[in-house]
Amino acid sequence: MTPEQTIVACAVREWTMNTERARALFTGLDTARLSAEVAPGRNRLVYLWGHLIAVHDAMLPLLGFGPRRHPELDEAFLNSGDRAVEHLPSAEELTRLWDEVDGALQAGFRSLSAAEWVQKHTAVSDEGFVVNPLRNRLAVLLNRTSHMAYHLGQARLAL
Amino acid sequence: MTPEQTIVACAVREWTMNTERARALFTGLDTARLSAEVAPGRNRLVYLWGHLIAVHDAMLPLLGFGPRRHPELDEAFLNSGDRAVEHLPSAEELTRLWDEVDGALQAGFRSLSAAEWVQKHTAVSDEGFVVNPLRNRLAVLLNRTSHMAYHLGQARLAL
Numbered sequence: 616m617t618p619e620q621t622i623v624a625c626a627v628r629e630w631t632m633n634t635e636r637a638r639a640l641f642t643g644l645d646t647a648r649l650s651a652e653v654a655p656g657r658n659r660l661v662y663l664w665g666h667l668i669a670v671h672d673a674m675l676p677l678l679g680f681g682p683r684r685h686p687e688l689d690e691a692f693l694n695s696g697d698r699a700v701e702h703l704p705s706a707e708e709l710t711r712l713w714d715e716v717d718g719a720l721q722a723g724f725r726s727l728s729a730a731e732w733v734q735k736h737t738a739v740s741d742e743g744f745v746v747n748p749l750r751n752r753l754a755v756l757l758n759r760t761s762h763m764a765y766h767l768g769q770a771r772l773a774l
Numbered sequence: 775m776t777p778e779q780t781i782v783a784c785a786v787r788e789w790t791m792n793t794e795r796a797r798a799l800f801t802g803l804d805t806a807r808l809s810a811e812v813a814p815g816r817n818r819l820v821y822l823w824g825h826l827i828a829v830h831d832a833m834l835p836l837l838g839f840g841p842r843r844h845p846e847l848d849e850a851f852l853n854s855g856d857r858a859v860e861h862l863p864s865a866e867e868l869t870r871l872w873d874e875v876d877g878a879l880q881a882g883f884r885s886l887s888a889a890e891w892v893q894k895h896t897a898v899s900d901e902g903f904v905v906n907p908l909r910n911r912l913a914v915l916l917n918r919t920s921h922m923a924y925h926l927g928q929a930r931l932a933l
C-alpha cells in the first residue's frame with residue numbers, strides 16, 4: 616500500500632469499528648428498550664439510532680455515491696427533536712435501514728481511490744474547494760465518524 | 775499539498791475541532807458544576823475531563839513524542855472509576871494540564887511528515903506491524919478522536 620492508501624484504510628477502519636459498535640448496541644433491542652432515554656428527559660435510543668441512519672444516508676449524495684435512499688427519515692430524525700413525530704419505524708425496520716445504508720456506504724468507500732478521497736465533496740463549490748482543500752470526502756468521513764462516536768457515548772448510558 | 779499531506783491535515787483538523795469543543799465545554803465550569811453527573815449515578819464531568827487528559831497524555835510516548843508528562847493522573851482517571859479517588863485536581867489545575875498536554879501533542883503532530891504518520895506506533899512490535907500496517911500513528915490519532923467524541927457526547931448531557 617502507498618502511504619495515502621494506508622491512511623485512507625485507517626480512516627475507513629475507524630468508521631467501520633464505530634458502525635460495528637453501533638450495530639451491536641442497537642440491534643437486538645426491542646421497541647420497549649429502544650424507548651429508554653439516555654438521561655432523564657433526553658433523547659431516546661430509538662431517536663439516536665434513526666438520527667444516525669438519516670445522517671449516514673445523507674452521506675451518499677455528499678460523497679457522490681448516488682441519491683438519498685431514505686430521505687423520509689429526515690422529518691422524524693433530522694428536522695425534529697425526539698418525540699415530535701409520533702410514529703417511528705420499528706426495531707426491525709431500523710435494523711434493515713441501517714444495514715442497507717451501511718452497505719451502500721461501504722460499497723462506495725471501496726470504489727474510491729486515495730486520490731478520489733481528497734476530491735471535494737458535493738456540498739462545496741469549486742471556488743470554495745480552492746480556498747479550503749480540506750473540504751474533501753475524507754473530511755466528511757472523519758467528521759461523521761466523530762458524530763457517530765458522540766451519540767454512541769450517549770446511547771451507552773441507556774443500557 | 776500532496777494527497778497524503780491533505781489526508782493527514784484532515785485527520786489533525788478533526789482532532790483539533792474535538793479538542794476545541796472539549797476545552798469550550800469544560801473550562802469555565804467551577805468545581806461545583808464539574809461535579810454534575812452525565813446521568814444519574816454515572817460519571818461526573820470532572821472524571822470525564824481528567825480521563826481525557828490522562829488518555830491524551832498517554833499518546834505522547836505512544837506516538838514517539840517523549841515520555842508521559844502526568845502519569846500521576848492514571849490512578850484517579852484511568853485505573854479507577856469515578857469516585858474511587860477522593861482528592862481530584864481543581865478546575866484550574868485541570869485546565870492547565872489540558873493545555874499543557876494538548877500543546878505537546880499539537881507540537882508533535884506538526885513535527886511529523888506524512889510518511890512518519892504511517893510508521894508504527896510504539897506499542898506494536900516490528901513483527902506485529904508487518905502483519906498489520908494499520909497499527910500506525912494515524913490510527914492512534916483517529917481512535918483517540920473517536921474516544922474524545924464519545925465522552926463529549928456524554929459530557930454534553932450534564933450541561
